[in-house]
Amino acid sequence: MPNGNHAEGPLTPGLVFDMLQAHQRTAALKAAIVRDLFRALAEGRGAVASFPPPCSASERGIRILCDFLVINGVLLKEDSRYRHTPTSAAFLDPRSPSSLASLAQFPGNPAMQEPYNHLAEIIRTGRTNMEGDGTVEPENPVWVQFAETMAPMMAPMAGPLGAIVLEGHNGPMHVLDIAAGHGLFGIEVARQNPQARVTGLDWAPVLRVALDNARKAGVHDRYNMLPGSAFEVDFGGPYDAVLLTNFLHHFDKPTNVGLLKKVRASLRPGGRAATLEFVPNEDRVSPPMPAAFSMNMLTSTPAGDAYTLSELTAMYTDAGFGNISGHPIPMSPHTIVMGHA
Amino acid sequence: MPNGNHAEGPLTPGLVFDMLQAHQRTAALKAAIVRDLFRALAEGRGAVASFPPPCSASERGIRILCDFLVINGVLLKEDSRYRHTPTSAAFLDPRSPSSLASLAQFPGNPAMQEPYNHLAEIIRTGRTNMEGDGTVEPENPVWVQFAETMAPMMAPMAGPLGAIVLEGHNGPMHVLDIAAGHGLFGIEVARQNPQARVTGLDWAPVLRVALDNARKAGVHDRYNMLPGSAFEVDFGGPYDAVLLTNFLHHFDKPTNVGLLKKVRASLRPGGRAATLEFVPNEDRVSPPMPAAFSMNMLTSTPAGDAYTLSELTAMYTDAGFGNISGHPIPMSPHTIVMGHA
Numbered sequence: 313m314p315n316g317n318h319a320e321g322p323l324t325p326g327l328v329f330d331m332l333q334a335h336q337r338t339a340a341l342k343a344a345i346v347r348d349l350f351r352a353l354a355e356g357r358g359a360v361a362s363f364p365p366p367c368s369a370s371e372r373g374i375r376i377l378c379d380f381l382v383i384n385g386v387l388l389k390e391d392s393r394y395r396h397t398p399t400s401a402a403f404l405d406p407r408s409p410s411s412l413a414s415l416a417q418f419p420g421n422p423a424m425q426e427p428y429n430h431l432a433e434i435i436r437t438g439r440t441n442m443e444g445d446g447t448v449e450p451e452n453p454v455w456v457q458f459a460e461t462m463a464p465m466m467a468p469m470a471g472p473l474g475a476i477v478l479e480g481h482n483g484p485m486h487v488l489d490i491a492a493g494h495g496l497f498g499i500e501v502a503r504q505n506p507q508a509r510v511t512g513l514d515w516a517p518v519l520r521v522a523l524d525n526a527r528k529a530g531v532h533d534r535y536n537m538l539p540g541s542a543f544e545v546d547f548g549g550p551y552d553a554v555l556l557t558n559f560l561h562h563f564d565k566p567t568n569v570g571l572l573k574k575v576r577a578s579l580r581p582g583g584r585a586a587t588l589e590f591v592p593n594e595d596r597v598s599p600p601m602p603a604a605f606s607m608n609m610l611t612s613t614p615a616g617d618a619y620t621l622s623e624l625t626a627m628y629t630d631a632g633f634g635n636i637s638g639h640p641i642p643m644s645p646h647t648i649v650m651g652h653a
Numbered sequence: 654m655p656n657g658n659h660a661e662g663p664l665t666p667g668l669v670f671d672m673l674q675a676h677q678r679t680a681a682l683k684a685a686i687v688r689d690l691f692r693a694l695a696e697g698r699g700a701v702a703s704f705p706p707p708c709s710a711s712e713r714g715i716r717i718l719c720d721f722l723v724i725n726g727v728l729l730k731e732d733s734r735y736r737h738t739p740t741s742a743a744f745l746d747p748r749s750p751s752s753l754a755s756l757a758q759f760p761g762n763p764a765m766q767e768p769y770n771h772l773a774e775i776i777r778t779g780r781t782n783m784e785g786d787g788t789v790e791p792e793n794p795v796w797v798q799f800a801e802t803m804a805p806m807m808a809p810m811a812g813p814l815g816a817i818v819l820e821g822h823n824g825p826m827h828v829l830d831i832a833a834g835h836g837l838f839g840i841e842v843a844r845q846n847p848q849a850r851v852t853g854l855d856w857a858p859v860l861r862v863a864l865d866n867a868r869k870a871g872v873h874d875r876y877n878m879l880p881g882s883a884f885e886v887d888f889g890g891p892y893d894a895v896l897l898t899n900f901l902h903h904f905d906k907p908t909n910v911g912l913l914k915k916v917r918a919s920l921r922p923g924g925r926a927a928t929l930e931f932v933p934n935e936d937r938v939s940p941p942m943p944a945a946f947s948m949n950m951l952t953s954t955p956a957g958d959a960y961t962l963s964e965l966t967a968m969y970t971d972a973g974f975g976n977i978s979g980h981p982i983p984m985s986p987h988t989i990v991m992g993h994a
């Protein structure tokens with residue numbers, strides 16, 4: 313995050329210039345991923361003349377791009393040679409198991425960025441300018457892309473979520489994973505508890521991605537698919553637990569209360585619902601990442617938001633849940649909110 | 654500028670997410686300017702419900718936008734009320750004499766931002782994807798917009814530039830201002846020395862903006878216009894000084910040497926040429942703002958760059974200048990480079 317203002321320091325317009333040009337950073341990171349720069353650097357080709365495959369990039373372009381990435385803290389430069397920082401090696405080298413390079417295709421994709429060209433108008437209307445209901449339009453194909461590319465960002469959250477949902481419970485159980493997407497959360501529950509059966513709910517083309525991941529994890533024989541809309545399909549049940557990950561932020565409060573009532577009705581008495589959300593503090597401006605997530609919801613949905621813990625607790629309560637608790641996941645911008653039927 | 658990585662700290666992907674979403678900052682600042690948010694706040698309308706004129710913005714849009722600006726350090730929030738930071742009051746309130754809100758129309762305009770949608774391709778080719786030669790295409794209308802909107806950013810540089818060029822010289826003199834734009838630099842020389850005559854050179858529609866500013870400054874009776882291309886028009890002369898501000902960065906070195914030779918030929922012996930430039934350190938990655946400026950030149954020109962002092966000195970030397978010196982302007986990203994004929 314950029315520096316704030318320090319009352320003691322002299323006033324300069326640096327922060328204003330910086331914001332005005334911030335779009336360059338997104339473009340530079342995406343271009344570096346497309347040009348496979350982070351792989352070239354990992355292979356030790358750190359001198360400008362050596363590392364772009366000669367036909368695929370110009371000396372001027374690569375040099376200016378690499379310098380720009382150094383200025384922005386994602387590369388190091390020594391004696392005209394570039395190399396990875398620990399952060400870029402971990403999260404941008406495509407050979408790294410924690411690589412996030414695929415993210416350039418979801419939050420970084422043109423359809424998700426286009427609304428920012430019309431943000432003043434979106435501020436006026438208070439809702440996405442995308443067709444229909446934006447990303448929450450039925451069968452929106454962005455969710456296949458989300459399922460295919462966001463797994464690396466969500467994978468670190470799966471372990472903590474599974475542990476909190478199971479709480480040592482290792483007997484037979486049935487779990488519903490609403491808006492399963494890549495499926496990682498339900499799959500993790502199935503991995504942690506070999507007697508758990510998981511039903512993934514999402515649009516049919518998205519569930520194919522989830523099933524593929526279940527197969528890779530060796531849990532597909534305990535993975536069922538329930539294709540359709542969370543608002544329309546019959547959940548079945550009763551379930552011991554329902555996962556509702558990265559979902560409530562797309563909708564307004566009454567819609568969420570309605571959905572949570574439907575979730576509660578599908579749970580056995582004492583069963584639990586677990587949401588994974590970006591949960592800002594009550595001031596709505598900290599911590600930076602969950603707080604700023606509301607901007608994504610403004611631009612891509614009619615009425616979604618990054619809800620505070622008190623707002624989420626109120627929705628759970630209105631839907632009849634009790635014993636509601638928030639569990640921030642360490643080192644991540646996510647919080648798990650649990651409620652009991 | 655975003656934080657770099659601290660070897661001691663745990664690795665998190667925060668910096669990568671931050672860059673991937675940085676384009677939101679540019680969009681948010683522009684939207685706030687379009688919605689006249691910074692004026693509303695200056696007028697004390699700091700509660701969300703109170704400050705948007707009711708028909709021109711939604712509560713959801715304004716709230717999420719204001720929170721986003723707080724997160725990014727350009728507003729303050731207390732008890733659900735928003736107010737200016739010292740920086741936003743000085744540089745974003747349209748009533749402030751140092752307001753930079755008009756900048757949203759130049760570096761922030763769609764034509765200047767469009768190349769960033771194709772940055773990977775620009776890296777490959779090594780030159781702008783704009784039509785023809787981009788911003789250096791003859792008669793490109795962006796320069797009228799530049800002249801009309803960039804004056805607030807350049808105004809603080811005019812005083813120091815005038816002082817360095819004049820060095821106390823207050824007798825009759827004739828100054829050529831190449832690529833005059835808004836005209837502020839030549840006008841400032843005319844203000845500091847009442848016996849100086851200034852000739853502004855630029856495209857004819859741009860010079861109308863400069864003449865208008867000369868009139869406002871009361872120096873238009875000593876302001877002449879020389880419309881055309883700096884590469885084609887006869888400079889006349891001899892001049893005591895030639896200003897060459899924000900110009901060399903658009904071109905490659907041989908082109909600049911050729912132009913500097915033409916400048917030198919138009920100077921009386923001992924006359925001086927003064928360029929104003931973004932001059933990064935020799936490492937090309939510091940200070941952040943002048944170093945990052947090369948990205949603007951990559952995306953908008955065929956061969957421009959942010960040149961280091963040693964590169965600029967070499968161009969001056971190759972053009973026959975002597976006694977060359979660099980003068981960084983305090984509290985700004987700009988450096989004046991002086992050479993003597």
